[in-house]
Amino acid sequence: MATTQPLELSPGLKRERRAQQRRYAFYVALVLMGLVAPFVAYPVFLMKVLCFALFACAFNLLLGYAGLLSFGHAAFLATGGYVTGYLLSSYPALTPEMGILIGTAAAVGLGAIFGMLSIRRQGIYFAMVTLALAQLMFFFFIQAPFTGGEDGLHGVPRGELFGFISLRNNLAMYYFVFAVFLFGFALIQRTVHSPFGQVLKAIRENESRAVSLGYNVDHYKLVAFVISAGLAGLAGSTKTVVFQLASLTDAHWHMSGEVILMTLLGGVGTLFGPVVGAGLVVTLQHLLAQSPLGNWVGPILGVIFVVCVLSFRSGIVGEVLKMYRKNFK
């Protein structure tokens, strides 16, 4: 009888496995927190944070990992929102998850078109093209009758998930939104840590080298753009079902600016940065709106922005990671 020795892991591999276990434990803890959260805080507020967090994560995929600053991401948020809103209000038989699916598909389609038009440009020109395209969409949304123009699309029914789970209950709605968020987040995490993600990183660091290595750079950028647009649309569609409303605010260029702020504040190029940033911005807006300081939201966000650009370019999560690495490695 041959005795087999268990494979002895090298210290490096042991460290790696421990780090991975720590990471998974961290994720599990966060999910647990998310599950308990609606009993601690107002669920509708939490859902708003989750939708914007998804929006910011989608934006960050493009900026932080592909290195492309889009100034027109509001267009995708709004497309998802309006398409879903319109379908769910006009076809009561349509279940919410189908409505969201179709809304997201619309955003993916738009992303493909806008992506093809804008990918050929770099840097500031790319940003300007995305801005212009978003403005055209804004104009379309104002004029199109189905959006309700200035009044917005309201009275969108929450409906019954899969045909039998009523989403009118805030708690049920919350868990659905949480699930959607987890899906989007997981998708981004997998994309970033995949071979595809590695190529994106290479393109971001040195595009000409990536080209010389034989990668079809435009193709990679386009795919990243479409994924980003689709997830932004998913965020918009879900948000419309939560608030039962889609309006021009979602399509305005200020919204595009806000998502940039959230991402920068939280930490560009980190997975959790956009989530933290979105949480902070939404909370700040919420707290200030109910106080006499209501109208200082703009300047306060501006100050935070300036401070971030000057000293905390890595954002909150980025700075935390830096400190962690410095002290624990």
Add this chain to the structure above:
Amino acid sequence: MTMIFGVPLAVFMGQLLLGLINGAFYALLSLGLAVIFGLLKIVNFAHGAMYMLGAFATLLGMRYLGINYWAALLLAPLVVGLFGMLIERVLLRRIGHLDHLYGLLLTFGLALIFEGSLVNIFGVSGARYPTPEVLQGGYQTGFMFLPKYRAWVLIAALGVCLFTWFMIERTRLGAYLRAGTENPALMQAFGVNVPLLITLTYGFGVALAAFAGVLAAPLYPVSPTMGSNLLIVVFAVVVIGGMGSILGAIVTGLTMGLIEGLTKVYYPEAANTVIFLVMILVLLLRPAGLFGKEA
């Protein structure tokens, strides 16, 4: 009555003239932006706020210091220009070595601060600034009543544009400026104080915006958000013209004014949007803009 696509000739000519005046205004605003980007590679998102500060300086100058319009034409750009130089020296210089996207983000944050703070102090409703006496009333040109003030805006804006173009493209100072941004190290070695040049340039670009603000005060309500909507239009103009090109900004500004004017006659709902359509077309066909050079 002669009709052009259903519009009487007189109205058509009037709209073209108005479009030209608006265009001169756009040109003036884009000029400052083009100067700052072309020479400093900074995308100045605070440009709209500077324009607004110029208008406010004019309004407040009259309200509290009794400064009249003509004095304001000189003083407001000066004050705002100095303020701009302060911003450059204290804030922008710190990120000068980074990716230019950070300049965009910083100035975006500054715009939020300036506009938001002023909204809290002055509210959002615009205040009226009276048209200077000498320029009240108008001329009956035969096809339209042209307010004297608007004729003045056309002349002043074009004048300043041409002066700026001349200064940058044809004088020694302009040459230093252009060289200083292409190769700062070399210029520094020749003894030119490049950082000072950069600060002055930013101040000048911002002063141009403020000058446009003074011109705007008697025309539009002076409100803290007056620059915010104009800003993206002005960006579109600069991008179409070619991001570094002074001549591009001037020519495109005038042309866009005309196109927008015509749109207001035939399809007015789209008047705010036509410029973005043009921008997309231009960027697809001539990526660097009409007068730009591909980086």
Add this chain to the structure above:
Amino acid sequence: MTFIKKTLASSIAIAAAMAMATSAQAEISDGEVRIGYLADMSGTYRDLAGPGGLEALRMAVEDFGGSVNGAAIEIFSADDRNSADVGASTVREWYDTRNVDLVAGLVATSVVVAATRVIEENNGLGIVSGAAASAMTNEYCTANHIHWVYDTYPLANGTARAVVEQGGDSWFMLTADYAFGHSLEADLTKVVEENGGEVVGGVRHPFPTDDFSSFILQAQGSGAKIIGLANAGADTVNAINTASQFGVVEAGQQLAGLVVFLNDVHAMGLDATQGLLLTTGWYWDMDDESREWAERYYERVGTMPGMVHAGIYSSTMHYLNTVEELGSDDPVEVRAAMAKKPVNDFFSRNGYIREDGRMVHDMYLARVKSPEESTGEWDLYEILTTIPADEAFRPLSESQCKLIN
């Protein structure tokens, strides 16, 4: 055993007593009347209601005595930032977490349309003081809100009819290109044509617009006697200012402002607005009662109140009076009871609440004074005629409200 029995007995007694006590106060939910004030506190409509309207609300609560049948009155407010999203989610939160009893203020039409949906879902009560759209008691009527101060129907009807009767029979429509503007344009066209006038042309401008020069030019080119401003707020102000730059009135055309408020006229100045005809629901200087209230408001706020501020005071008073008489703040009961009492105070004459939620009351046709006629900073209007309540608003026979049909 005896000890346990005693404890049990006393607990039951205490529980019963508490139950009786709470049931006596069960009429006023949670023992408090909660009023939430939602308006644009910092944007374009700030001066229309805004912080001034909140003061008017507070004045009503104070004048009422601060409590109803022993229950305290709590007031809280939020800025809707002129956004339907913010407004609707604020109202939703108020119902979910603060048990609000009355939603007051409610200014911009787009916010109000969304907010009243939420109020309807929660079977609550809202009093709309600001929104101009007559659709609020038409297609968008609900059993859970009352439209108090004005809407575009009397504004259009009153002003347009008076103008046409004075000889202004050819009109050029300058319309804001969104739903509100379109519906105002439609109302106006109907009135003009019904009274023998003609609409000779029009243009739709983007909403909002800063530069009206090219649209004014088109209006001048049309040769119409009257330029009808089918827009509101900043657009109307800008259009009037631009018109004065282009010498429109000097050249012989007249402007008809449909949705013009006291604070707009004050901001524009009498130079630009003199002679402007408009319809209003109330004016501070129209009689002694109004003056007295207006002066009290002025002392607290620093500006003269407009019809919306006065309407907020009036509606809150009516609400509190009804709650007191009824002994309950149940929204559905209160709504029904409010409709049973007429509304006669310094703000509303011959007023009453209809089944469609419209509070109808006398409206007034006014003309803006010239700088020479005006004797004070706020001496801006001359009231020309009264339009009786029953004639001013959309008749029920023409209504599309679901509560009527």
